[in-house]
Amino acid sequence: MATTHSAYRERVHNALGRWxxxxxLNRFLQTPKPSTVRDETIAQILDLHDTHFTTSGEEASATSLSQALDVEQTGRLRIVLISHGDSWDVDRDIVDVVCSKYSLDPRFVAKHFDYPWIRYEGNCPPDLFKAIERVDDDSYTNKYTWDLGGEMQIAPRALKNRDLYRADHNTLFDELGRLLALQREIEIFLLKFDQNGIEQSDWPIPIQRQLSGLIDDVKNLLSFYRAEDASSASDYLGDLIQAQVDDAKEAKRTSAKLGLLSQLAYIFLPLQVTVSALGMNLKAFGTGNVELQSFFVILMVIATLSFVPMLSPLLSKLPGKRISDIRDIKRYSPRLAFLFGWFCLCHGSFTNQQAMGLRHKV
Structure with missing residues (x-):
């Protein structure tokens, strides 16, 4: 269908692969309204000020509506009202202009035009019934999906699993603030409007009645959001507490590992010092007070003693004893370090001092 207003239709068509x-909705937008049906689609833009409103008048064509929407907003709140007859008979170009201007989610628009009842309209093609029923199978319900005077639906938990819109714990709170601001602005305007004594008959279309109905629906939506917000907040706090518990468990495991390393330091630090001193004397075993054979014997004895604390839990029958218990090893660590130190210092003080540069050969 050739049209100058087709940006939104192209967006819906391109989204079919994903949704x-x-x-x-694609079929609905691509199919022209029946030519035999009188055009009843009228759009009107209201800019609400403190005590008055400005309006673009009745816009019956998409071109004039597009031009009116491009005019800079002068009031505190802009409301676009679209009145039409049967959903199937709405002007597709006007829908395209409004949806493109405000980047409305296609799944919101799909649920907006009375889709549960459009199948009963005389102009709706029978072969479209099955496609309309598939809308009900969509687990996604947009946070803005609600009809004036109709049933409201929302599924915040389902939103978290979709990639188009990701909800978090602030989402419902933010929407409550926006809806309260919208309700307050409309109520203030209607109150001042009534005080000025402007007759409703002076309105091009029954805007006052529609705004009053909008307030009722906003109030209903607010109560629904508050209930969902309480549920969402409870779920979020539960997830937050669980995350903190998991972090605490991980920190406890990390501290246990650090404690294990600190206990092992009782073994490795003395060994490192004594073995370093021993290494400085390896080249002079033949000239020291201890023969090489005696060195290996003492080394085997020390190595055997170092395994005694590790083997003791295996020999013990106490039920609470474990090999990973480092306290037994820590108790033997000073003795082991003393044996290494005694060996290094006693096998040749002259060699030790010479290796450490404290004495020079003449």
Whole structure:
């Protein structure tokens, strides 16, 4: 269908691969309204000020509506009202202009045009019934999906699993603030409007009645959001507490590992010092007070003693004893370090001092 207003239709068509449930909306937008039906689609832009409003008048064409939307907003709140007859008979170009201007989610638009009842309209093609039913299978319900005077639906938990819109714990709170601001602005305007004594008959279309109905629906939506917000906050706090518990468990495991390393330091630090001193004397074993054979014997004895604390839990029958218990090893560590130190210092003080540069050969 050739049209100068087709940006939103192209967006819906391109989204079919990801969301097949938009098939009926694609067909709806691509199919012209019946030529035999009188055009009843009227759009009107309201800029609400403190005590008055400005309006673009009745816009019956998409071109004039697009031009009116491009005019800079002068009031504190802008409301776009679209009135039409049957959903199937709405002007597709006007829908395209409004949806493109405000970048409305296609799945919101799919649920907006009375889709549960559009199948009963006389102009709706029968072969479209199945596609309309698929909209009900969509687990996604947009946070803005609600009809004036209709049933409201929302599924915040389902939103978390979709990639188009990701909800978090602030989402419902933010929407409550926006809805309260919207309700307050409309109520203030209607109150001042009534005080000024402007007759409703002076309105091009029954805007006052529609704004009053909008307030009622906003109040209903607010109560629904508050209930969902309490549920969402409870779920979020539960997840937060669980995350903190997991972090505490991980920190406890990390501290246990650090404690294990600190206990092992009782063994490795003395060994490092004594073995370093021993290494400085390896080249002079033949000239020291201890023969090489005696060195290996003492080394085997020390190595055997170092395994005694490790083997003791295996020989013990106490039920609470474990090989990983480092306290037994820590108790033997000073003795082991003393044996190494005694060996290094006694096998040749002259050699030790010479190796450490404390005495020079003449």
């Amino acid at each position: 097949p449930e938009l098939a009926w």
